[in-house]
Amino acid sequence: MCAIVGVINSADAAKTAYYALFAMQHRGQEASGISSCDNDGIIRTIKNRGLVTEVFNKDSFEILKGRMAIGHNRYATAGSDSLLDAQPVAANYALGSISIVHNGNLIDKDKTRQELIQNGAIFASNMDTENIIHLIAQHKSHSLKDRILYALNNITGAYCLLIQSRTKVFAIRDKYGVRPLSIGKLKDGGYIVASETCAFDLVDAEFIRDVKPGEMITFEYGKDGFKSEQIFTPDPRICAFEYIYFARPDSIIDGKNVYDVRKNMGRVLAKKSKTKADFVIPVPDSGVAAALGYAQESGLAFEAAIVRNHYVGRTFIEPTQELRNLKVKLKLNPMHSVLQGKSVIVIDDSIVRGTTSKKIVELLRHAGVKEIHFKVACPELKYPERYGIDTPSFEELISANKNIEQVRKYIGADSLEFLSIDELTSAIGNERKYSLVSFDGDYFIK
Secondary structure, three states, rough: EEEEEEEEOOHHHHHHHHHHHHHHHHOOOEEEEEEEEEOOOOOOEEEEEOOHHHOOOOHHHHHHOEEEEEEEOOOOOOOOOHHHOOOEEEEEEEEEEEEEEEEEEEEHHHHHHHHHHHHOOOOOOOHHHHHHHHHHHOOOOOOOOOHHHHHHOOOEEEEEEEOOOOEEEEEEEEEOOOOOOOOEEEEOOEEEEOOOOOHHHHHOOOEEOOOOOOOOEEEOOOOOOOOEEEEEOOOEEHHHHHHHHOOOOEEEEEEEHHHHHHHHHHHHHHOOOOOOOOEEEOOOOOOOOHHHHHHHOOOOOOOEEEOOOOOOOOOOOOOOOOHHHHHHHHHEEHHHHHHHHEEEEEEOOOOOOOOHHHOOOOOHOOOOOOOEEEOOOOOOOHHHHHOOOOOOOOOOOHHOOHHHHHHHHHOOOOEEOOOHHHHHHHHHHOOOOOHHHHHOOOOOOO
């Protein structure tokens, strides 16, 4: 779920990367970093724990000069919450300097790491990303492209990569296209590559196209345009959770507007529901679009009756359960005057551990709600996801251990309803396949 960005052949590339990372802060809040390269061929890196606005200041961009830059917002799926595990990962090797950012998760990281250590590699972090830089460094070719291809053929998992050398930036998406990656054109003629198109809007870039699954895009310093090479046979499986929860609603992910897709999910929920209520309320913010779709399809009124404090981070990506529980109350506050004595339909994007939903129901009961009908705009999450989502074990997934009625009792709602897998794919669009491993357990990357 990390955010990555690359800016090529553009003045103040690092500043543009900064604003793009700011637009994609929702994809990771643990750490942020930028590497830039000037015409002296030296790659300079600044990274630290914290939000984008906390890591960088005016002095940062006196250091990060140049017309090429790559950047990263960290959301931990591999490694630990430490500065050593912040990206970009930068190093010197036989061909010069290199810097890498990665969004995804390598499922063979432990096996690969042990093999690299046996071959003399010394690791500075716990990140799977560092495997890639060691594989590149150990290959003997005089071509960086050949070294990258060697590394890619020796890793397994979901990945979007930006690899920066002294003169080039390579943008790579795995053959399944599990995580999104798009290309834009900046007004000064430069290019930007980012995890989400919402980054393009902030820096006034024009969307060109998505990086295709299995494609390598090469940008070169001082040269217009870019080269494309299909390095793997594509088998597209974009992660459905990008549409359900991860992406910003104003992003377009592989040709589909996230906001429209979420509204479709709400409409599908309404079509299958026979629940009577006074009005529909969303769990803000990621439940808003689905709740609007539900309200429009059902004819019920929409009420924004739960107020969110936007100065508190997202609870799902907090690393400890204790912090998640506290942040529900810090983040969400029901409007008693609107809710007192009412029967309500509550729309949320998902139920992962169940603790947040339980707290929301408790808050609504305290506000005087008479009946709470909880409806979820995705199927039950029954399987740990290995490709970049923080659901590492069956024990953390409430629907892996309880049926719908047991989950309903646990969260305290009067009724509970999910989308089926077929209903979800219908809402997104049946014309292609999706990564649905959280719902169906189909681990297609092995």
